[in-house]
Amino acid sequence: QPHFHFPFSLLVMVMRQYVPKRWSEFIALLSLSTTFFLFLQTRDLSMQLSNERIKHTAEGEEFLETDTILREEENEEKSRTIEGDVDAYNEREFYGKLDPMELNNTRKAKKEILFFNRVPKVGSQTTMELLKSLSIKNNFHYHKDRTQKTETIKLSYNEEKWLSNLLDFFNPPSVYVKHVCFVNFTQFNLDMPIYVNMVRDPVERVISWYYYVRAPWYFVERKRAFPDLPLPNPNWLKKDYDTCVRRGDKECRYQDGDERDDFGQLTEFFCGQDDDCTGFNTEVAMRKAKENVEKHYAVVGVLEELNKTLTVLEHYVPRFFKGAKDVYYNEVQIFSKINRNIYKPSVAEATKDIVRKNFTRELEFFDFCKQRLHKQYLALNLDKKP
Numbered sequence: 001q002p003h004f005h006f007p008f009s010l011l012v013m014v015m016r017q018y019v020p021k022r023w024s025e026f027i028a029l030l031s032l033s034t035t036f037f038l039f040l041q042t043r044d045l046s047m048q049l050s051n052e053r054i055k056h057t058a059e060g061e062e063f064l065e066t067d068t069i070l071r072e073e074e075n076e077e078k079s080r081t082i083e084g085d086v087d088a089y090n091e092r093e094f095y096g097k098l099d100p101m102e103l104n105n106t107r108k109a110k111k112e113i114l115f116f117n118r119v120p121k122v123g124s125q126t127t128m129e130l131l132k133s134l135s136i137k138n139n140f141h142y143h144k145d146r147t148q149k150t151e152t153i154k155l156s157y158n159e160e161k162w163l164s165n166l167l168d169f170f171n172p173p174s175v176y177v178k179h180v181c182f183v184n185f186t187q188f189n190l191d192m193p194i195y196v197n198m199v200r201d202p203v204e205r206v207i208s209w210y211y212y213v214r215a216p217w218y219f220v221e222r223k224r225a226f227p228d229l230p231l232p233n234p235n236w237l238k239k240d241y242d243t244c245v246r247r248g249d250k251e252c253r254y255q256d257g258d259e260r261d262d263f264g265q266l267t268e269f270f271c272g273q274d275d276d277c278t279g280f281n282t283e284v285a286m287r288k289a290k291e292n293v294e295k296h297y298a299v300v301g302v303l304e305e306l307n308k309t310l311t312v313l314e315h316y317v318p319r320f321f322k323g324a325k326d327v328y329y330n331e332v333q334i335f336s337k338i339n340r341n342i343y344k345p346s347v348a349e350a351t352k353d354i355v356r357k358n359f360t361r362e363l364e365f366f367d368f369c370k371q372r373l374h375k376q377y378l379a380l381n382l383d384k385k386p
Contacts, residue, residue, distance in 0.1 A: 019309075055316045083094045098180065098379035104316045106194055112140070112173035114320050114361040115193035119269045121208040122200040123303040128150040129332045130324060131175050138322055141171060145178035149226045153263070153274055164188045173319060179263075182272040182292050191280075194317060195296050199369045200303040202266045202362040203355050209262060210241050210251075211344040242351045254358040256281045267365050290368050300369045312376045 083375050101107060116131065116182060118124035128144065135142040150235030155163065164185045167176055176193075200208075214237050222229055244252035251262065260279040270289035277285050293300055298317050301309030310328060313321040356363065 012014075025249060026351075080133065085136050098375060100315070100376070100379040103376045103379050104298060105296060106317050107256055108192070109194045109298075111168075111193070112319055113167055113170055113191075113193040114140075114173075114175045114317070115167060115195050116177045117182060117195065117197060117269065118177060119197060119199065119205075119207045119266065120179060120263050121212060122198040123301075123306070124198055126332060127198060127301075129176055130328055131177070131320070133327045133331050134320060134322075134324060135175065137327065138320060140173035140175060141185040143170065143176045143303065145176075145180075147225055148179075149229075150181050151263075153179055153269065154278065154333060155180065155183070160273060161188050164190050167193055175320060181269050181277065182296070184272065192296060194298050194320075196299050196301070196313070196317065197269065197297060198301045198303055198309070199266060199366055202359050203352055205266065206254075206262070206264045206355070207241055207347050207352075208344070209264070210244070213262075240345060241347050245351050245354055252355075254280060254355060256358075266362050270300075270365075281359060281361045286365050289365055293369065300373065302370050302373050305370070305373065308373060311380070311382070312373060315380055316376060328381060 066165060114125065116124075118127070132142050134140075152159075160183050163178075163180070163183060165188070167174075167185070168190045170176065182195070214232075219231065223231075239249075241252065254264065256279075259278050260280055263280070265280045267282075267285040267287070267289040268277050270292050271285045272288065274288070276282075277288060279285055299309070299313050301313065303309075307325075310321075311326045314324050
């Protein structure tokens, strides 16, 4: 049979005419697909690295802790029955007519300067992130004190004056954030800022601090910022809180009148700079702290009641906290959607009961702040629960 031979020269001509064009299209498609695949992989890896970084930093630890408390609060709200509504009605009857204006010290402010003299381990890092986000949305300046090698919350007269003048210098509207005890600006003939702060169950707060300063990333961050800091004793790092309380170690003994170096006295931050304010669980510090909260603080939020706190902040300090709940749930809380902190083990309830016996006035102050926040919320007469 005759064989048909396709001329080689014709084959080459066909390949030159058609293949290069389709080959280049194939290469372009392959390159595009590879680039898109690498983008997805890189984005996923970046998110994982970011989560790991947050998880092992002070900020991440507090985001996790705040989120855990918030989940507990939400579970408690879900378990409430109609009796809760009856109690709320009875409370309104008990308090009588509550006027939000009378309960709001923001109206006294002559300048739009907000001072968050933050207490450690009460969700203050979360509140800072919230304020940073809100500063963009609500158009105000955000200022924060730099990290200190040794955090000084009690100031000399000249340091008080310097701090007061610093806040007075800021262009309103502005926010300033710093770990420091209450300062009365009027002693320097300056207008008082709008004070806000947060509190938390005092016993839970000292436990949180105990493990916070023992977490590995805490020393990594501190060593990076201050290379000459010595490393802690390994035995101190490994000591758990139950053992510390049971043995009566100094850092876990809470005695009336003691001057503590671990920020364990909640009332000190609200009492102020007087010598009488330094003394754990004292009557005078508690009384002065209550007086300052009532007279000078627009809102003192409660970490265990974060929903209520955000609602009250939105209504009582709207210039700075407008839209706070939406921003918190849509932006800030995103930091907490990662694994729980592995460096904070549970503490026996029996140990907490032992410690609580020495926190009588600290707990009374905490209950006072909770009641004040609740009254501020009730005065709003909102139909929905926070």
